[in-house]
Amino acid sequence: MKQTENWGSRIGVILAVAGSAVGLGNFLRFPGQVAQNGGGAFMVPYFISLLILGIPLCWAEWTMGRYAGTRGFHSAPGIFAVICRTPKARYLGSIALLIPLVIYMYYVVIEAWCLGYAISYLDGSLMLGNNPEEYDKHLTNYIGGDADGSLLTPSHYDFLGILLFTFAINFFFIYRGVTKGIETFCRIAMPGMVILAVVVLFRVLTIGTPNPEKPDQNLVNGLGYMWNPDFTALTSSQTWLAAAGQIFFSLSVGFGVIINYSSYLRRNDDVALSGLTASSMNEFFEVCLGGLITIPAAFIFLGVAGLTPLVETNSSFVLGFIALPNVFAGMPGGQIFGFLWFFMLFVAAITSSLSMLQPVIAFFEEGLGLKRHAAAAILGLISTIGAGFIVFFSKNTAALDTMDFWVGSLGLYVLAMIQAVIYGWIFGIRRGHEELHLGSHIRIPFFMQLMLKYVTPTFLLVVFIAFGYETLPKKIAQLSENPVVLASFIFMAIVLGFLLLLVHIAGIRWIKEGRFDAMFAEQGVDLMEKAAEDSK
Amino acid sequence: MTTAGWIMLTLSVVTVLSLLTFCLTKVLSLPPVEADEALVSNYEVDTGDTEDAD
Numbered sequence: 176m177k178q179t180e181n182w183g184s185r186i187g188v189i190l191a192v193a194g195s196a197v198g199l200g201n202f203l204r205f206p207g208q209v210a211q212n213g214g215g216a217f218m219v220p221y222f223i224s225l226l227i228l229g230i231p232l233c234w235a236e237w238t239m240g241r242y243a244g245t246r247g248f249h250s251a252p253g254i255f256a257v258i259c260r261t262p263k264a265r266y267l268g269s270i271a272l273l274i275p276l277v278i279y280m281y282y283v284v285i286e287a288w289c290l291g292y293a294i295s296y297l298d299g300s301l302m303l304g305n306n307p308e309e310y311d312k313h314l315t316n317y318i319g320g321d322a323d324g325s326l327l328t329p330s331h332y333d334f335l336g337i338l339l340f341t342f343a344i345n346f347f348f349i350y351r352g353v354t355k356g357i358e359t360f361c362r363i364a365m366p367g368m369v370i371l372a373v374v375v376l377f378r379v380l381t382i383g384t385p386n387p388e389k390p391d392q393n394l395v396n397g398l399g400y401m402w403n404p405d406f407t408a409l410t411s412s413q414t415w416l417a418a419a420g421q422i423f424f425s426l427s428v429g430f431g432v433i434i435n436y437s438s439y440l441r442r443n444d445d446v447a448l449s450g451l452t453a454s455s456m457n458e459f460f461e462v463c464l465g466g467l468i469t470i471p472a473a474f475i476f477l478g479v480a481g482l483t484p485l486v487e488t489n490s491s492f493v494l495g496f497i498a499l500p501n502v503f504a505g506m507p508g509g510q511i512f513g514f515l516w517f518f519m520l521f522v523a524a525i526t527s528s529l530s531m532l533q534p535v536i537a538f539f540e541e542g543l544g545l546k547r548h549a550a551a552a553i554l555g556l557i558s559t560i561g562a563g564f565i566v567f568f569s570k571n572t573a574a575l576d577t578m579d580f581w582v583g584s585l586g587l588y589v590l591a592m593i594q595a596v597i598y599g600w601i602f603g604i605r606r607g608h609e610e611l612h613l614g615s616h617i618r619i620p621f622f623m624q625l626m627l628k629y630v631t632p633t634f635l636l637v638v639f640i641a642f643g644y645e646t647l648p649k650k651i652a653q654l655s656e657n658p659v660v661l662a663s664f665i666f667m668a669i670v671l672g673f674l675l676l677l678v679h680i681a682g683i684r685w686i687k688e689g690r691f692d693a694m695f696a697e698q699g700v701d702l703m704e705k706a707a708e709d710s711k
Numbered sequence: 712m713t714t715a716g717w718i719m720l721t722l723s724v725v726t727v728l729s730l731l732t733f734c735l736t737k738v739l740s741l742p743p744v745e746a747d748e749a750l751v752s753n754y755e756v757d758t759g760d761t762e763d764a765d
Contacts, residue, residue, distance in 0.1 A: 215720060395712050396712065403715065451730075
């Protein structure tokens with residue numbers, strides 16, 4: 176029986192893309208970035224980056240995905256081949272498979288941490304009093320941060336069970352497909368997350384001054400800690416880099432996800448309004464919820480002296496898994512709010528991890544002709560091996576951090592740059608402008624296309640070079656200093672090699688099946704039209 | 712919290728809420744997509760196990 180996959184509804188694809196974007200970063204990374212980079216002043220480069228980098232790149236991905244999807248391709252290798260009008264371009268698509276696959280391998284582990292913490296709040300084992308060192312110790316033990324292989328000991332079997340359950344949930348929904356799986360889950364999960372976050376927000380906003388001996392540790396001062404602007408930060412390139420980076424990672428641009436999700440749209444389904452809506456939903460979770468909960472709550476219970484060292488670690492884990500449990504311990508009803516908070520993070524993580532599986536499943540199905548259960552089984556095996564690697568090499572989260580840097584950070588910049596150049600210089604902004612407005616319910620000025628062609632890639636390149644300049648020397652040095660870092664790098668290289676091989680095979684199949692015939696025919700018509708024009 | 716802090720917080724939240732409200736209002740006020748208007752993509756992937764997916 177022949178099957179095509181399409182989104183069931185307009186709001187369904189919006190919620191799915193928003194779900195992919197909304198994750199731990201909205202609630203943990205964003206608040207820390209604001210607090211560290213000039214407070215409220217950070218929002219100036221933040222919104223500028225949203226307008227110049229984030230939203231335009233989102234529109235480019237949505238447009239290219241739908242264009243290729245209506246021509247029968249839903250995986251990045253096929254999409255790039257169609258967009259670039261040559262089967263050779265499929266190899267670039269390997270990166271768009273590598274990124275979601277490798278990120279899923281460690282993201283699912285973090286997802287299991289969130290569920291584990293939620294369960295720990297239910298049974299009361301995380302109510303350890305007002306003592307950041309205790310939470311640090313708990314986290315290190317929980318994630319096996321002390322020694323490699325420590326998670327495979329009997330005392331951690333409960334975590335392994337939670338990880339297995341998390342895997343099962345992900346594959347249950349991914350197996351059900353785009354409409355019955357991803358869309359159905361996101362239609363429930365996204366509103367659910369709003370409710371959970373608003374409950375916690377309400378608790379934080381009404382907490383008052385819980386410690387009468389420390390009247391300065393109150394909500395207003397907590398908001399001030401985060402939002403009082405230091406405009407001198409705007410003279411630092413670090414602030415602008417941080418803002419651009421935050422927008423970039425927050426909107427899930429360059430993950431290979433949006434381009435896959437939008438490929439299931441029909442030809443006249445809107446992408447302009449949908450893309451803008453999904454982005455604005457992400458901003459709502461980030462600015463209106465994340466921006467009002469995490470730091471103010473932490474300030475109220477830890478104060479400046481307790482909070483500042485944690486913020487300065489620049490670690491989302493520290494903020495999320497050490498500072499906040501300390502907060503819930505001191506909060507009336509903290510056990511239930513702690514559960515709600517970590518359960519919300521777990522749900523946010525699932526909507527993101529599902530989106531990382533779908534691009535690879537789509538490739539296995541259309542590139543290798545596998546049926547869904549076979550594709551899911553093979554993907555399950557590969558991702559289990561990867562997650563197992565992360566779980567085993569857990570000391571100081573070396574494997575996780577390595578994959579997060581090379582693929583989850585550097586890789587994103589590379590893919591986003593590839594997509595920006597393909598859209599602006601190969602697909603073409605005139606064609607892009609027409610495609611973007613097919614079925615569109617809003618009008619985007621052509622100025623946005625010019626920005627996509629010239630400004631966005633330049634801005635992205637500047638950010639990329641600065642990011643590389645600041646981080647690459649140290650990361651390259653670690654390859655020779657730490658064998659786990661080297662092993663993780665080799666593991667990623669092997670996965671990339673494997674994907675390149677599969678992409679090569681897929682391309683041969685597609686050519687033999689005549690999947691590119693229509694594309695070549697279009698090219699032929701274009702060439703004939705051009706020749707006719709030239710001869711006039 | 713300083714006045715500037717209140718301004719930055721309010722402007723940021725209002726900007727995002729305004730954009731989201733505009734988008735959601737537009738999306739939710741559009742007529743539903745009719746099923747028979749859906750165009751099938753040119754190539755259909757034969758996964759063969761659709762009945763088993765449930």
